[in-house]
Amino acid sequence: MQINGGSVIAMVGKNCVAIASDLRLGNQALTVATNFEKVFPVTDRIYLGMAGLATDVLTLRERFRFRVNMYTIKEEREIEPETFAHLVSSTLYERRFGPYFIEPIIAGITSPAKGSKPFIAGADLIGCLNFAKDFVVVGTASDELFGIAEGLWEPDLEPEDLFETISQTFLNAVDRDAFSGWGAIVHIITPEKVITRKLQARMD
Amino acid sequence: MECQVALTGKGYVLVAADTVAARSIVKMKHDEDKIKVLGSHLLMSYSGEPGDTVQFAEYIERNLRLHQIRYLQPLRPSPAAAWIRRQLADSLRSRSPYSVNLLVGGYDIATSEPHLYWVDYLGTLAHVPYAAQGYGSYFVLSLLDRYHNPEATLEEGIETLKRCIAEMEKRLIVGLGKFKVKIVDKDGAREIEL
Numbered sequence: 001m002q003i004n005g006g007s008v009i010a011m012v013g014k015n016c017v018a019i020a021s022d023l024r025l026g027n028q029a030l031t032v033a034t035n036f037e038k039v040f041p042v043t044d045r046i047y048l049g050m051a052g053l054a055t056d057v058l059t060l061r062e063r064f065r066f067r068v069n070m071y072t073i074k075e076e077r078e079i080e081p082e083t084f085a086h087l088v089s090s091t092l093y094e095r096r097f098g099p100y101f102i103e104p105i106i107a108g109i110t111s112p113a114k115g116s117k118p119f120i121a122g123a124d125l126i127g128c129l130n131f132a133k134d135f136v137v138v139g140t141a142s143d144e145l146f147g148i149a150e151g152l153w154e155p156d157l158e159p160e161d162l163f164e165t166i167s168q169t170f171l172n173a174v175d176r177d178a179f180s181g182w183g184a185i186v187h188i189i190t191p192e193k194v195i196t197r198k199l200q201a202r203m204d
Numbered sequence: 205m206e207c208q209v210a211l212t213g214k215g216y217v218l219v220a221a222d223t224v225a226a227r228s229i230v231k232m233k234h235d236e237d238k239i240k241v242l243g244s245h246l247l248m249s250y251s252g253e254p255g256d257t258v259q260f261a262e263y264i265e266r267n268l269r270l271h272q273i274r275y276l277q278p279l280r281p282s283p284a285a286a287w288i289r290r291q292l293a294d295s296l297r298s299r300s301p302y303s304v305n306l307l308v309g310g311y312d313i314a315t316s317e318p319h320l321y322w323v324d325y326l327g328t329l330a331h332v333p334y335a336a337q338g339y340g341s342y343f344v345l346s347l348l349d350r351y352h353n354p355e356a357t358l359e360e361g362i363e364t365l366k367r368c369i370a371e372m373e374k375r376l377i378v379g380l381g382k383f384k385v386k387i388v389d390k391d392g393a394r395e396i397e398l
Contacts, residue, residue, distance in 0.1 A: 003326075004328065025328070025330050027324065027328075030341065030342065030345070031345075032322055032328075032330055032332070032335070033322065033330035033331070034331050035330075035331065035332075053288075053326070054326075054328040054330075055292075055296065055326040055327035055328045055329075057292050058289065058293070058328070058329060059290075059293050059327070062290075070297070098297070182387060
């Protein structure tokens with residue numbers, strides 16, 4: 001969990017959700033790359049973030065892409081965020097006694113048929129889901145993220161205010177963690193569109 | 205004490221690796237080639253557990269060759285790196301994992317861009333402008349932070365590479381001897397003298 005470092009956070013706003021990750025890939029204390037994104041699009045409205053062992057982040061990204069494609073073909077519709085969260089959970093629990101060393105975060109907006117409601121969820125490495133109403137955090141800076149998010153987050157933030165809240169929370173948390181940081185990327189998901197922004201961060 | 209360095213420049217990737225085959229405290233050989241040419245425009249340097257390294261490198265080499273024979277064209281750098289990564293990631297959770305670290309450099313003829321990938325034995329893959337493996341990386345990466353230029357000409361790139369090798373020679377407690385250097389650019393992969 002601490003070999004490669006990295007952190008991810010997701011937050012709920014008013015009819016929107018935001019998810020952010022840092023860009024560092026390390027090997028113990030040595031920084032190898034500063035362009036390693038840990039958040040990936042699953043559908044147009046669902047994003048998946050993973051913190052932990054980088055090889056498993058990459059393997060699971062491929063695995064989830066495959067499983068979501070199979071779901072889409074079989075069901076002839078896009079997967080709902082909640083369904084996807086359970087797919088993530090069962091994929092991780094399949095490896096109960098030899099787990100993938102990652103903790104996932106799911107952020108998305110439900111389909112218009114289900115009311116376009118914001119949805120976030122987190123899980124541990126064996127797939128125990130945590131459906132939070134406010135925010136979820138994972139990674140080497142999770143303690144710092146919890147503290148700052150607890151102080152800054154408030155209910156019903158508009159997309160631009162949510163962007164500011166998640167960005168400030170994330171940047172200030174990773175600056176206190178040696179294994180996370182080196183830039184950050186934020187995705188704001190609304191029913192209409194997704195806004196993606198790279199953040200300028202301390203490069204030390 | 206094995207060490208490999210690689211860097212990209214304007215239209216090329218330079219890969220350098222030491223040439224020592226060591227066992228315990230003894231240097232058994234000092235002209236070992238640790239950089240494999242995997243295709244017309246693809247290079248891979250390898251280090252790690254002796255035995256695993258050559259075995260794995262040859263496995264990769266033959267499979268990429270098989271792909272080229274089957275589909276009449278070689279894999280481009282990015283899919284090749286992704287496939288190599290997958291082999292290591294699958295191997296990691298097998299009964300006998302390969303313990304091999306790699307630098308994969310390639311020139312994409314379709315987009316005319318050089319690509320460099322850092323891969324470790326866990327199956328971690330990173331797309332980077334410059335990379336190093338081994339103890340030398342602790343010195344070399346900070347040097348490259350300062351002196352690497354993605355727009356550098358080949359002469360400038362070689363100059364930077366020489367600086368890196370000189371630094372390793374100076375700071376590592378055991379000398380690594382001569383480095384073998386290979387380059388891949390639009391004209392293909394080949395060995396060069398520093």
